[in-house]
Each structure stands twice: as C-alpha cells, then as structure tokens.
Amino acid sequence: MEFHYPNGKKFIPSNRDKLPSKPKEKNFQYSNRGMTLEEDLNETNEYYLQSGIAVIHKKPTPVQIVQVDYPKRSAAVIREAYFKQASTTDYNGVYKGRYIDFEAKETRFKTSFPLKNFHKHQIKHMEAVLKHDGIAFVILRFSTLEDVYLLEGKYLLQFWRRMEKGGRKSIAISEIEQYGHMISLGFQPRIDYIKVIDKILNLK
Amino acid sequence: MEFHYPNGKKFIPSNRDKLPSKPKEKNFQYSNRGMTLEEDLNETNEYYLQSGIAVIHKKPTPVQIVQVDYPKRSAAVIREAYFKQASTTDYNGVYKGRYIDFEAKETRFKTSFPLKNFHKHQIKHMEAVLKHDGIAFVILRFSTLEDVYLLEGKYLLQFWRRMEKGGRKSIAISEIEQYGHMISLGFQPRIDYIKVIDKILNLK
Numbered sequence: 001m002e003f004h005y006p007n008g009k010k011f012i013p014s015n016r017d018k019l020p021s022k023p024k025e026k027n028f029q030y031s032n033r034g035m036t037l038e039e040d041l042n043e044t045n046e047y048y049l050q051s052g053i054a055v056i057h058k059k060p061t062p063v064q065i066v067q068v069d070y071p072k073r074s075a076a077v078i079r080e081a082y083f084k085q086a087s088t089t090d091y092n093g094v095y096k097g098r099y100i101d102f103e104a105k106e107t108r109f110k111t112s113f114p115l116k117n118f119h120k121h122q123i124k125h126m127e128a129v130l131k132h133d134g135i136a137f138v139i140l141r142f143s144t145l146e147d148v149y150l151l152e153g154k155y156l157l158q159f160w161r162r163m164e165k166g167g168r169k170s171i172a173i174s175e176i177e178q179y180g181h182m183i184s185l186g187f188q189p190r191i192d193y194i195k196v197i198d199k200i201l202n203l204k
Numbered sequence: 205m206e207f208h209y210p211n212g213k214k215f216i217p218s219n220r221d222k223l224p225s226k227p228k229e230k231n232f233q234y235s236n237r238g239m240t241l242e243e244d245l246n247e248t249n250e251y252y253l254q255s256g257i258a259v260i261h262k263k264p265t266p267v268q269i270v271q272v273d274y275p276k277r278s279a280a281v282i283r284e285a286y287f288k289q290a291s292t293t294d295y296n297g298v299y300k301g302r303y304i305d306f307e308a309k310e311t312r313f314k315t316s317f318p319l320k321n322f323h324k325h326q327i328k329h330m331e332a333v334l335k336h337d338g339i340a341f342v343i344l345r346f347s348t349l350e351d352v353y354l355l356e357g358k359y360l361l362q363f364w365r366r367m368e369k370g371g372r373k374s375i376a377i378s379e380i381e382q383y384g385h386m387i388s389l390g391f392q393p394r395i396d397y398i399k400v401i402d403k404i405l406n407l408k
Contacts, residue, residue: 055332057292062264063282078267078285088261092296094303097337101298128259133301 056093
C-alpha cells in the first residue's frame with residue numbers, strides 16, 4: 001500500500017474535488033487517468049512557452065492551510081491542510097492577447113462523457129469567462145480510446161443546461177464528434193489545442 | 205520514511221533551493237504585509253465578478269504535498285507539505301476579452317519600492333505575457349503611507365534591468381509617481397485598478 005500512497009499524493013491535484021467524498025481506490029484510478037492528460041498538457045504548455053506560442057499554466061491545487069510549523073533554520077512545514085474545491089478551471093493564460101481558460105478531464109467510458117466530471121462553479125466560471133469574451137473550452141480525453149477532443153465552452157454549457165432540465169447526464173460521443181474538435185496526439189506539442197483555437201478564432 | 209521516498213526524490217530538491225534560505229520572521233512579515241492588500245484585491249475582484257466587470261482571481265498558493273492521510277469517512281488530510289515559489293504572478297483573468305496578469309506587493313519603505321519583492325521568474329513571466337500582448341502590471345502598496353500604485357509591466361522590467369546592470373535595487377517613489385498610476389482607495393471596489401487599465405487601453 002505504501003506505493004499507492006505516493007501515487008495518491010502525486011495525483012491528487014488532478015482530482016482534488018473528488019477526494020473527500022471518494023474511496024481511495026477510486027481516487028487512485030481517477031488519479032492515474034488524470035495524470036497522463038495533465039502531464040501531456042503540462043508538456044504542451046511548456047512547449048508553447050518555450051517556442052513563444054502562448055503563455056498558459058496550470059493553477060496550483062487549492063489547499064486550506066490549518067497548521068504550519070516553523071522549524072529553526074529550515075523550511076516552514078505545513079502540518080495540517082485540506083484540499084479545497086477549485087472555484088475556477090485548472091488552466092489559463094494568454095494567446096495573441098486573448099484570454100484562454102480551460103479544464104481538462106478524462107473518462108474511461110467509450111460512448112459518452114459524464115458531466116459529473118465538472119462542477120457547477122466551474123461551469124459558472126466558464127459562463128463568466130465567455131461573457132467577458134474570453135476563450136473557454138474543455139479538453140476531453142477518452143482514456144481507453146486515447147481520443148482527445150476540444151469542446152468549446154458554449155457547447156459544454158448547452159449540454160449542462162440540458163442535464164439541469166432533466167436531460168441526459170452525459171455528452172454522447174456522437175455529440176462530441178459533431179460539436180467538438182478531435183486533437184490528434186503529436187510528439188511536440190503532445191496535444192496541440194492552440195491549432196484548434198486558431199481555427200475557432202478564424203471562424204469568428 | 206517510506207512516505208518521504210517517492211515524493212522526496214521528486215519534490216524536496218526544489219524546496220531545498222529556496223525555502224531554507226528565508227528566515228522565519230521574513231516569511232511571517234511578508235505574509236502579514238501581503239494580507240491587507242490581498243484582502244482588498246480579493247474584495248475588489250469579487251466586486252468585479254459580481255458586477256460583471258471582469259473575471260480575475262488570485263491563484264492558490266503553490267504547495268508541495270509530501271504526505272496525505274486518508275482517514276475513513278472523512279476528508280483527506282495533508283500532513284506534510286511545503287510552500288513552493290510561484291512560477292507566475294498571483295492574479296490573472298479576463299477583462300473585455302483581454303488577458304490580465306498582475307502581482308501585488310507591499311513595502312513599509314516610504315521613499316522607494318525594493319525590487320527584491322519580485323522574483324526573477326515572475327519578471328520573466330511578465331515579460332512573456334507582454335510579448336503575447338497580455339496586460340501585465342504590478343500593484344504596489346506603501347503600507348505606511350497607505351498609497352497604492354499601478355505600475356505597468358514594461359516599466360517594472362526597465363527598473364529590473366537597471367538593477368541587473370548594477371543600478372539601484374529599488375524603484376524611487378518619484379519614479380513610481382512618474383510612470384505609475386496612483387489608485388485612490390474606495391469602498392466598492394476597494395482598489396479600482398480596472399479604471400487604470402481602461403485609461404491604459406484607451407491610450408493605445
């Protein structure tokens with residue numbers, strides 16, 4: 001089990017919202033799923049930064065710090081802290097002066113993407129970003145199929161509202177194919193979502 | 205120790221670089237000095253959000269998580285974690301579609317603002333943001349005088365380069381008055397920096 005712990009710890013950021021409510025095995029599963037996509041995106045963002053294409057970073061995991069020790073002559077140690085639910089999406093930054101904002105999620109499902117992967121406040125945040133003319137989207141990965149899609153925020157909002165009105169609690173793969181943009185994985189960058197953003201911006 | 209190992213390899217080194225060199229009092233003072241300004245800015249950003257003016261958030265404090273406990277039937281507890289140095293600035297978001305990025309710092313000095321309040325990687329980040337046509341600036345507060353200024357990133361970079369070339373390690377108050385914009389404190393919003401941004405955008 002002690003090997004599970006470090007993984008659990010290491011991957012916590014990608015599924016911090018679920019941690020308190022979910023059993024450990026599930027966290028661990030989610031963490032594994034989240035990690036690959038997160039690593040790919042971090043590499044992609046690093047590539048964008050180094051090649052002067054865009055400046056996009058992942059936000060730190062929000063943590064509620066309760067107790068901090070200050071050992072003499074060494075680093076302050078946080079001794080009690082809890083994972084907080086993020087009030088925004090995980091990634092944001094700037095591309096050609098425009099504000100970029102997105103969330104990345106994975107699922108093991110093959111035929112649909114469950115909307116429970118998102119939280120209401122993240123949806124509200126994307127709504128606000130769109131209202132202020134920011135570029136908001138989600139990157140959805142079907143981990144078993146290895147397929148990655150970019151879905152614009154405006155469409156995610158439509159599917160979310162459909163669920164709120166009592167409709168299906170997920171987005172059908174056919175809908176993602178119709179409204180989203182598939183991103184073929186590359187070497188550098190791994191997930192070239194900026195290419196899709198260019199397409200979207202040119203369409204405007 | 206078995207909990208230390210996996211993370212220790214990955215995370216501890218980077219912590220060792222920065223944290224031990226900072227004496228405890230300094231950390232403590234800094235956090236105190238930052239607090240008022242941070243609260244004012246959080247209130248301001250909340251006001252901007254609620255009134256539909258802009259969507260700007262403070263990023264969570266970056267923390268390196270080393271050990272997490274998973275008590276049965278209750279929230280995961282972080283038992284060992286360390287403060288990491290931020291690789292970007294603290295605040296970012298969107299205003300009229302534009303990317304907004306800033307750092308807020310306080311000083312108790314009355315005649316100048318010490319540049320040691322900023323880190324090289326924050327300066328590099330602002331440089332990158334400006335290169336990508338983002339709106340980057342710093343909000344400087346002279347806590348004893350209660351004066352708050354907005355200084356555009358391009359000017360901060362000039363003062364930083366002057367220091368790197370062996371020049372003064374601070375920005376004189378006269379220079380901040382000349383190149384910056386004073387922000388008079390209000391009730392709502394407390395620190396209306398968007399008003400200054402409007403001025404700057406219109407000048408373009």
